[in-house]
Ligand SMILES: Nc1nc2c(ncn2[C@@H]2O[C@H](COP(=O)(O)OP(=O)(O)O)[C@@H](O)[C@H]2O)c(=O)[nH]1
């Protein structure tokens with residue numbers, strides 16, 4: 001009897017319809033151990049399959065940890081088929097019954113209401129955060145306006161992109177020129193045209209590189225993108241570019257390479273190329289007879305670059321001027337932007353090299369440049385030994401960058417270990433507490449910032465330096481907030497790198513904030 | 514034979530990622546759509562720990578409620594463990610999680626409790642300070658997790674399993 005027998009029969013029937021039919025009542029009776037004894041209603045409505053071996057497992061799971069000899073009531077249970085039901089357990093003497101009552105309609109109703117409320121609250125949070133962020137951005141803009149450094153960082157990024165954009169099409173122009181010139185069956189006019197194209201392309205190349213370099217401004221220190229340089233390939237490239245130009249003027253062109261140091265030469269290849277291209281452009285422009293010689297020599301961890309020509313030479317009174325920008329007229333008959341040699345001087349300085357110039361009017365000019373390998377700079381005498389035996393852990397997925405960092409740190413005296421992913425770096429750092437942790441921010445999977453945060457959240461106190469290609473203040477702040485002590489941008493400024501590493505190791509950890 | 518089974522309740526403010534963590538752990542899926550949980554959804558997963566018999570965790574994904582409500586004791590009853598979930602980008606959700614832990618202690622004095630601070634993939638926007646978590650670690654196991662990337666998720670549940678009687 002579902003309700004009081006004293007009630008009128010029609011009311012009883014009505015209530016039965018409401019309580020049983022409309023709620024899709026399902027009744028399952030069990031003996032202890034969940035042995036199904038009896039079943040009334042439609043189990044499929046709730047996605048249950050009592051006949052299948054595990055068809056009632058989800059019901060059974062629902063009562064894990066609960067006593068089966070006491071009545072239970074679990075409202076709004078989402079079942080495997082997505083329907084919501086109120087689930088009741090009714091204890092019996094040697095058994096128990098499970099009742100399911102459909103709650104889908106009430107649940108949908110409730111969900112719509114709550115969803116609105118929750119979304120409003122979350123949006124409110126996001127809004128107040130966004131307003132806070134806007135305030136920050138306004139402050140930031142104010143700061144940026146007064147910060148030349150920031151503007152420079154942006155400019156550098158733009159220039160780096162542009163420089164790349166220029167180089168790519170020019171490379172293909174040179175490639176095709178080479179291809180066409182090899183099929184040297186052209187008549188005189190065509191050959192001349194090709195020469196003209198080559199001359200113009202070379203000029204454009206040098207000009208673009210120079211303007212871009214000049215646009216970089218008087219950035220202090222060496223922004224280094226050091227890689228292992230294939231000197232033979234470099235030589236072949238510039239020879240391919242300049243030999244035809246020289247020969248077209250009746251000037252001989254020779255290029256030689258001495259490779260006497262067993263270690264691999266490491267330089268900022270773009271800068272090195274720019275130096276050579278500028279010197280050769282100059283030589284070709286001012287030489288009309290005789291020869292031009294390029295000699296590269298790699299020995300004692302130094303690269304000597306010698307460019308000798310038998311051109312018009314430079315009068316002694318002009319020697320001091322040729323390294324100034326826009327020095328039109330310093331060399332008789334000069335044309336062009338006059339940036340070449342000033343840029344060579346700057347690049348050589350940035351690379352911590354030396355430059356010497358000898359010239360005799362009417363006889364020729366000789367530039368000799370010496371560049372120390374990147375690693376040799378890092379290990380300069382003032383840095384000697386104090387860091388000997390310290391342990392550094394480098395986390396970078398870019399093998400080239402990791403290798404560069406390894407070389408630099410080793411030359412500073414560190415014992416270096418390199419890992420390629422953040423997750424294993426967290427475990428390793430917690431384990432070994434290195435004296436210095438260098439983490440790339442842009443790692444695949446767990447980001448460098450997340451790893452740094454995790455370390456600080458585990459109480460890691462060692463010094464951490466983050467490295468990123470992102471030069472914005474936002475990116476820097478995010479890294480420092482995650483718990484890094486210092487933030488360095490790529491390409492590396494070598495002096496800054498060395499200074500930061502020394503500072504980081506010297507001052508020890510700061511409390512993460 | 515059927516492995517030993519334990520009830521584990523997910524507790525935390527709405528929107529912190531309780532449903533998402535269960536989805537990541539049990540089904541290796543993630544959705545960025547937010548659908549409010551009403552009532553409870555029960556999922557289960559077997560955990561094999563080295564040197565132990567496998568355990569079965571029955572996960573109760575309970576409707577996200579704010580810390581102002583007492584956790585529905587009818588849902589908590591019988592639980593052996595709690596996975597408290599906070600959202601690293603909302604500092605208040607950490608307080609909620611800790612409040613929920615304290616409130617649930619009256620019903621479940623002995624339950625294993627582990628804290629998951631979720632949305633690690635958004636670490637740049639986190640409000641919760643690393644030092645706060647290193648402090649909290651003295652009193653309960655803490656995991657930074659991301660239901661989106663999966664980071665820390667297995668580890669958090671495995672820690673629960675490790676602390677449950679086998
Ligand atoms: N970025 C990110 N979003 C997440 C993460 N976990 C959950 N979410 C999102 O946060 C919102 C709330 O997640 P949900 O699991 O429904 O939270 P619940 O109310 O605690 O169950 C949803 O939009 C999810 O997609 C996470 O680890 N990272």
Ligand SMILES: [Mg+2]
Pocket residue numbers: 528531532533548549550574575576577
């Ligand atoms: Mg939910």
